[in-house]
Amino acid sequence: MNVGDRFLLFLLSIVGLVLGVLLALLGAGVISVTWAASELTVQPWNTVCLVVGVIGALLAIRFLFYRSRRGGAGVPAESVLLAGDHGQIRISYETLRQLANRRGSQLKGAESFDSRVRQGRDGVLIACRMQVLPDIDIAALSREAQAAVKEYVERTAGVKVERVIVHVTEVAPNGQAGKAWRGA
Amino acid sequence: MADMQYELSERGSVHISDEVVQIIAGVATNEVDGVLSTSGSLYGGLTESITGRKNMAKGVKVQYDEAGRSCTIDVWVQLRFGVSIPEVGYQIQEHVKSSVESMTGLRVDAVHVHVVGVAFQTDAERAQDADQIGTVFSQEERSSGGIG
Numbered sequence: 001m002n003v004g005d006r007f008l009l010f011l012l013s014i015v016g017l018v019l020g021v022l023l024a025l026l027g028a029g030v031i032s033v034t035w036a037a038s039e040l041t042v043q044p045w046n047t048v049c050l051v052v053g054v055i056g057a058l059l060a061i062r063f064l065f066y067r068s069r070r071g072g073a074g075v076p077a078e079s080v081l082l083a084g085d086h087g088q089i090r091i092s093y094e095t096l097r098q099l100a101n102r103r104g105s106q107l108k109g110a111e112s113f114d115s116r117v118r119q120g121r122d123g124v125l126i127a128c129r130m131q132v133l134p135d136i137d138i139a140a141l142s143r144e145a146q147a148a149v150k151e152y153v154e155r156t157a158g159v160k161v162e163r164v165i166v167h168v169t170e171v172a173p174n175g176q177a178g179k180a181w182r183g184a
Numbered sequence: 185m186a187d188m189q190y191e192l193s194e195r196g197s198v199h200i201s202d203e204v205v206q207i208i209a210g211v212a213t214n215e216v217d218g219v220l221s222t223s224g225s226l227y228g229g230l231t232e233s234i235t236g237r238k239n240m241a242k243g244v245k246v247q248y249d250e251a252g253r254s255c256t257i258d259v260w261v262q263l264r265f266g267v268s269i270p271e272v273g274y275q276i277q278e279h280v281k282s283s284v285e286s287m288t289g290l291r292v293d294a295v296h297v298h299v300v301g302v303a304f305q306t307d308a309e310r311a312q313d314a315d316q317i318g319t320v321f322s323q324e325e326r327s328s329g330g331i332g
Contacts, residue, residue: 091299095269156267
């Protein structure tokens with residue numbers, strides 16, 4: 001979601017909040033229905049109601065038919081292109097990220113693993129962030145992560161991985177030694 | 185999108201709705217081993233949720249070339265973890281092309297496959313995968329004397 005959409009969503013939230021509070025106050029009898037009806041149908045509040053209503057409706061329609069840039073049919077996503085016999089095969093970066101995360105999470109000593117994928121000159125670049133267990137040989141684990149992720153992504157997705165960049169963010173606190181893969 | 189219409193013989197013409205080709209392609213895609221689901225827009229997902237029926241046209245786009253009596257098909261898919269993505273992609277192309285061509289008589293110029301994600305089919309598969317990881321760890325720990 002880009003900055004513009006986030007701003008529109010913020011506006012929609014504000015409109016929804018204001019309308020929700022007003023309805024709640026009306027329902028609770030704090031605001032009189034007859035008073036609200038008489039005030040909101042005369043200048044300048046009728047103009048305000050009209051503008052807020054139209055803006056709210058347009059924003060609602062916008063997000064009702066909102067399509068994410070990632071994964072929606074008909075919308076190009078960041079992807080790697082393979083040539084097939086009868087057309088193209090596009091593998092989204094999100095797919096490569098899920099594959100890298102799955103393999104990285106299987107490594108002994110990696111407490112948590114996350115990755116980002118972007119295009120390189122001669123293949124894709126995979127940047128990994130890893131939280132490691134205490135008393136682990138971090139250099140060896142990083143090398144293992146690079147080799148394992150590269151091999152797995154290349155074998156499964158059939159795309160060339162130019163580099164795997166490993167960033168060890170921190171050592172997991174003691175007492176979090178048990179680990180299991182929790183999904184991509 | 186305009187529907188496809190072409191002359192079959194002197195007795196009349198054949199009119200094929202775009203949704204027919206979408207459904208044929210969607211069914212063919214879901215038949216391929218390794219495909220978890222087709223991945224459509226939010227609207228397609230809402231339709232499925234409201235009607236409670238699987239929308240087989242979801243995640244499929246068809247572009248007709250009336251002059252050449254052919255079409256180009258785009259499918260958006262989510263695959264199962266562990267499969268070879270190019271291999272499944274080729275199988276999708278083959279199966280969709282042969283299904284659409286045999287059932288409609290249209291020529292399929294290209295089938296573009298968009299892989300949008302990989303996932304486990306069931307929670308059981310996910311749990312099994314986690315168990316396998318645990319087994320690998322315990323075996324490695326036994327052989328190396330544990331972590332650290």
